[in-house]
Amino acid sequence: MRDLLLAGNLLHPLEIDVLSCNTWGMYGNDFPADDTAGGLLGEVEAAEMALRAAAERGRHGSAGADPAAYFAEVVAADQKVEPRDWMPEAYRATLIRQIAQHAHSEIIGMQPEGNWITRAPSLKRKAILLAKVQDEAGHGLYLYAAAETLGVSRDELVDLLLAGRQKYSSIFNYPTLSWADMGTIGWLVDGAAIVNQVPLCRCSYGPYARAMIRICKEESFHQRQGYEILHTLAHGTPAQREMAQDSVNRWWYPSLAMFGPPDTDSTHSAQSMAWKIKRFSNDELRQRFVDMCVGQAEVLGLTLPDPALRWNDERGAYDFTQPDYAELMRVIKGAGPCNRQRMEHRRRAHREGAWVRAAAAAYAAKQANKKEPAKQKEKVA
Amino acid sequence: MTAHAEQTAQAVPGAVQAVPEAGTDRFDFVLGLADDALVAAQRLAQWCTHGPEMEEDIALANIALDQLGAARLLLTYAGELEGAGRDEDALAYRRDDREFRNCLLVELPNGDFALTMAKLLFLAAYQVPLYTVLASCGDERLAEIGAKARKESAYHLDHASLWVRRLGDGTDESHRRMQAAVDEVWPYTHELLAPDPTAPIDPATLRVDFDSVVSGVLAEATLTVPETAWKPDGGRSGVHTEHLSYLLAELQVLHRAHPGASW
Numbered sequence A: 001m002r003d004l005l006l007a008g009n010l011l012h013p014l015e016i017d018v019l020s021c022n023t024w025g026m027y028g029n030d031f032p033a034d035d036t037a038g039g040l041l042g043e044v045e046a047a048e049m050a051l052r053a054a055a056e057r058g059r060h061g062s063a064g065a066d067p068a069a070y071f072a073e074v075v076a077a078d079q080k081v082e083p084r085d086w087m088p089e090a091y092r093a094t095l096i097r098q099i100a101q102h103a104h105s106e107i108i109g110m111q112p113e114g115n116w117i118t119r120a121p122s123l124k125r126k127a128i129l130l131a132k133v134q135d136e137a138g139h140g141l142y143l144y145a146a147a148e149t150l151g152v153s154r155d156e157l158v159d160l161l162l163a164g165r166q167k168y169s170s171i172f173n174y175p176t177l178s179w180a181d182m183g184t185i186g187w188l189v190d191g192a193a194i195v196n197q198v199p200l201c202r203c204s205y206g207p208y209a210r211a212m213i214r215i216c217k218e219e220s221f222h223q224r225q226g227y228e229i230l231h232t233l234a235h236g237t238p239a240q241r242e243m244a245q246d247s248v249n250r251w252w253y254p255s256l257a258m259f260g261p262p263d264t265d266s267t268h269s270a271q272s273m274a275w276k277i278k279r280f281s282n283d284e285l286r287q288r289f290v291d292m293c294v295g296q297a298e299v300l301g302l303t304l305p306d307p308a309l310r311w312n313d314e315r316g317a318y319d320f321t322q323p324d325y326a327e328l329m330r331v332i333k334g335a336g337p338c339n340r341q342r343m344e345h346r347r348r349a350h351r352e353g354a355w356v357r358a359a360a361a362a363y364a365a366k367q368a369n370k371k372e373p374a375k376q377k378e379k380v381a
Numbered sequence B: 001m002t003a004h005a006e007q008t009a010q011a012v013p014g015a016v017q018a019v020p021e022a023g024t025d026r027f028d029f030v031l032g033l034a035d036d037a038l039v040a041a042q043r044l045a046q047w048c049t050h051g052p053e054m055e056e057d058i059a060l061a062n063i064a065l066d067q068l069g070a071a072r073l074l075l076t077y078a079g080e081l082e083g084a085g086r087d088e089d090a091l092a093y094r095r096d097d098r099e100f101r102n103c104l105l106v107e108l109p110n111g112d113f114a115l116t117m118a119k120l121l122f123l124a125a126y127q128v129p130l131y132t133v134l135a136s137c138g139d140e141r142l143a144e145i146g147a148k149a150r151k152e153s154a155y156h157l158d159h160a161s162l163w164v165r166r167l168g169d170g171t172d173e174s175h176r177r178m179q180a181a182v183d184e185v186w187p188y189t190h191e192l193l194a195p196d197p198t199a200p201i202d203p204a205t206l207r208v209d210f211d212s213v214v215s216g217v218l219a220e221a222t223l224t225v226p227e228t229a230w231k232p233d234g235g236r237s238g239v240h241t242e243h244l245s246y247l248l249a250e251l252q253v254l255h256r257a258h259p260g261a262s263w
């Protein structure tokens, strides 16, 4: 649990970590293995098998004289592009932007849940929540490592985040006002993240696909623990029930907005689809999420705050009210309730830690100097 | 207290040692260890998302989780020893500060990263030999808990030692901060090791281990132990600093707002 396996296995086509999710560890063996994410965990496993099969098949030929044609061939054959391969600059830039934004989201996303660790209402819940937030930090580091395989450093990416030049998911700009929000974030926010990320397990870029397989497995436990919190509240005292419903009311539409603007307005989609970075459109994923949540809300005994929500036989899917995309744009541009707070929190931690990082670097340099004379002697010999 | 002291002496064969009537009985002793771990966990958890680097957020959360895990086992056992039907949550959430038995060291505010590392170094240097003795004691439950917690505390000690060396022997600023932290926290170590011959394990017997580990780390870190005769105490008898009540207010607020609810 302590050993952070970072970049090493991202680079190896066949190595994906066995599950080391801390949230799962806190549950222990009494944790039921059913799949709240509506069969998505099965898709993660299928993606993992496909990835292994592709790696075992091996790629045909080599880049040779026409690397662009070879790249197209690899993508078309559902093989993985690896860090040392030639790739179009725009493909590289798109991946860096997307993976960095994902990494930043994991790190900033620790704040809204971190807000309740010290007030968790039982020691078991405190342990699970602490482990979950710790998992998110691990996801962040893992994704920064994936981005680094594309030739950018984590420090550069963190600087871009702190300078406000790269984004993180807008959902984390909403406040966590009650304990029930720990349940709703797990159920809806981690749930939406899974729906978004499961297709990325088949992404054409190998290190990202492998990172997503591992992360999706952990996210499904996060979703499960959130669902369980809400279930307990919804079946608890009237005050707990009310807390749960209020929380779902506040998070439902922001969760729907996590899938991004509607397809008609989405700027990056078509090229990303062609490169097999993205495999489904924003609206397709949003629909899938809604269809997944309706039944679960019924089991919870909670109401999704959408009077227009109803089954459409013709489409074989639920009709629902779209989130307020004008609000999404405002929050993306910085006017959400917590944008300033989240950024200032991150900047302050970074700033206040500067002397510690400087000390670690100075100490390491001193230690290296102590070893240096020995090395020099070796060279002479 | 006398009544349950006798009860527990009968209930658990192979007691650590005979429990004298008016001394520190096993319930108090286990509760003290549990509260040390619980309060330390709460303080470390406050670091989450504030760490000086992302890896450190993960490491501090790990240590907090270890302390919390030990606290839960110890509180559960304390509740059983007491025999009054209190579980881990009843003990953690429904006692006031005057009923907490943790040492003062763990309740001190986090301060800067140097202060937190000084606190962790001293706590771990105390917990490692303590849990090691527990691991081979006659009380099966405590032995189990000790065996598990000892390994975790050894990691906490490694982690704190590494940082104390880095900060002590890093830059001028980090040296100044680390020395100030040691100066501030050092007086509180006396309470950890204050003799209590009536306790199942007399803390004074851990002093040799504690001193050798701590003096080694501080010397390597180019730090010195302050000269002071001040030895604040009172935690083990429930007379705390002003800080504990605030810490508990935060820890207990939600649980207490919904009496009888389950979570």
Ligand SMILES: [Fe+2]
Residues within 6 Å of the ligand: A106, A135, A136, A139, A215, A219
């Ligand atoms: Fe995550």
Ligand SMILES: [Fe+2]
Residues within 6 Å of the ligand: A136, A190, A218, A219, A222
């Ligand atoms: Fe998550």
